[in-house]
Amino acid sequence: MNFELTKEQTMIRDMVRDFAQNEVAPHARFVDESGQFPIDTFKKMGELGMLGIPFPEEYGGSGGDTISYALAVEEIGRACGSTGLSYAAAVSLGASPLYYFGTEKQKQEHLIPLASGKSLGAFGLTEPNAGSDAGGTRTKAIVEDDEYVINGEKCWITNAGYSRTVIVTAVTGKDDRGKNIISAIIVPTGLPGFTINSNYEKMGLKGSNTSELILEDVRVPKENLLGDPEKGFKQFLYTLDGGRISIAALSVGIAQGAFDAALKYAKERKQFGQSISNFQAIQFKLADMAMEIELARNMYLKSAWLKDNNKPFTKESAFAKLFASKTAMHVCDEAIQIHGGYGYMREYEVERMLRDAKLMEIGEGTSEIQRLVIARQLGCGDKTETVRAQSVTN
Numbered sequence: 001m002n003f004e005l006t007k008e009q010t011m012i013r014d015m016v017r018d019f020a021q022n023e024v025a026p027h028a029r030f031v032d033e034s035g036q037f038p039i040d041t042f043k044k045m046g047e048l049g050m051l052g053i054p055f056p057e058e059y060g061g062s063g064g065d066t067i068s069y070a071l072a073v074e075e076i077g078r079a080c081g082s083t084g085l086s087y088a089a090a091v092s093l094g095a096s097p098l099y100y101f102g103t104e105k106q107k108q109e110h111l112i113p114l115a116s117g118k119s120l121g122a123f124g125l126t127e128p129n130a131g132s133d134a135g136g137t138r139t140k141a142i143v144e145d146d147e148y149v150i151n152g153e154k155c156w157i158t159n160a161g162y163s164r165t166v167i168v169t170a171v172t173g174k175d176d177r178g179k180n181i182i183s184a185i186i187v188p189t190g191l192p193g194f195t196i197n198s199n200y201e202k203m204g205l206k207g208s209n210t211s212e213l214i215l216e217d218v219r220v221p222k223e224n225l226l227g228d229p230e231k232g233f234k235q236f237l238y239t240l241d242g243g244r245i246s247i248a249a250l251s252v253g254i255a256q257g258a259f260d261a262a263l264k265y266a267k268e269r270k271q272f273g274q275s276i277s278n279f280q281a282i283q284f285k286l287a288d289m290a291m292e293i294e295l296a297r298n299m300y301l302k303s304a305w306l307k308d309n310n311k312p313f314t315k316e317s318a319f320a321k322l323f324a325s326k327t328a329m330h331v332c333d334e335a336i337q338i339h340g341g342y343g344y345m346r347e348y349e350v351e352r353m354l355r356d357a358k359l360m361e362i363g364e365g366t367s368e369i370q371r372l373v374i375a376r377q378l379g380c381g382d383k384t385e386t387v388r389a390q391s392v393t394n
Contacts, residue, residue: 003301005067012064013071016050020079028080031207032352037162038083038207042090046117051090055099059107060116066242066304070249074297077253078260081356082207084253085363088246089158089208090114094121097167097184097239101227110165110186124154124168124187124213125236132369134169135233137182139215141170143222148172148185150218160211161198163189168215169236172229183232186224193218204355241317242307243364248300248320251328251360255293258328258353262286262335265348282338289331296324315377322370325360332357 005013024041031038045051054069055061069091077084095114098106098121113119130136139152150170160166165188172183189196195214202210227235263286266277276282299320306313332354336343343350361367375381 012068016072016075020075025079035206051117052115055115060112065308070304073249074253077250078257084250085208090120092243092246093123119164120159122160122163122166139170147219150215154213161209183229184226244317244321247364248324251324255328255331258332258335262338292327296327318370318373328357
């Protein structure tokens with residue numbers, strides 16, 4: 001495994017970095033304070049091909065890979081956590097399932113608009129009573145004639161308020177052992193009975209759209225079933241594994257942004273007649289922060305490399321997500337400490353980064369769930385029961 005970036009990967013990272021610093025970072029504070037979704041930013045991202053980085057050109061993508069996409073997530077997250085989360089969800093949760101499991105017709109109809117930036121994608125898995133136990137899904141889809149009739153409720157769904165379609169998970173029957181068969185279904189958002197509410201008041205990531213979905217006798221054609229109806233659960237577990245790479249990369253981006261601010265402040269802030277960066281206590285903090293960020297970055301790059309090379313990456317993506325989210329919280333906390341009282345003020349923005357970082361330990365499976373996934377991958381406990389507990393707060 002070679003961690004040296006290719007010319008193409010470096011070019012994409014540098015392009016996204018320039019865009020993030022010039023187009024995203026200047027609006028980050030406004031996005032947080034106003035809670036307004038940065039729709040104009042996403043239109044520009046679509047024009048640059050950023051929403052289709054890991055998809056082939058034939059489907060409106062840029063022909064890149066997972067590493068390139070993860071690097072892009074880091075750079076956007078470094079500038080604005082809200083924008084980074086919606087970007088990550090649009091690609092890894094909204095578009096990727098269509099690419100991996102969709103029919104050619106579904107890709108032409110639904111993936112191309114997402115990859116080309118004409119719409120955003122959303123993935124409706126989490127429910128009020130089915131968070132970490134995703135296998136406890138209560139939303140049901142019953143076949144009537146040539147249609148699915150869907151009833152249920154989803155919560156904390158990123159981008160749904162700006163999406164043309166949402167991939168919704170629902171119970172569609174029972175298997176030979178009497179367990180629920182959970183399938184994924186493509187649901188256009190404008191259908192009768194489909195209500196989307198975006199009224200959550202959040203601690204952080206305020207500019208990222210988060211919605212509640214209510215489906216009351218929503219009817220979609222049977223051809224909107226995504227992938228194998230018998231393997232719907234395994235399909236979205238694969239989706240979550242990929243999504244965890246995204247969250248790891250986003251965590252690293254938020255941490256890097258906080259580190260950059262702390263280092264700059266430490267060099268400029270004078271106390272006792274010298275810059276506080278000359279004090280060993282501050283130097284040790286910065287050294288530890290830089291080390292943790294680099295380790296977390298290497299972890300998400302490794303899991304992305306494994307995915308690109310069609311190798312198992314469930315354990316490694318859980319490693320990356322768990323460690324990177326913890327790193328983000330620690331680095332942001334230390335950045336505030338280095339700023340002292342100023343760090344507690346909105347003007348210096350590191351407090352925003354700490355608020356944004358907290359969801360990294362919850363979304364795409366809590367830290368506790370990541371440890372459970374890792375333990376089962378190591379051969380501890382019953383894997384068949386573990387797959388029921390792969391949370392996503394999307």
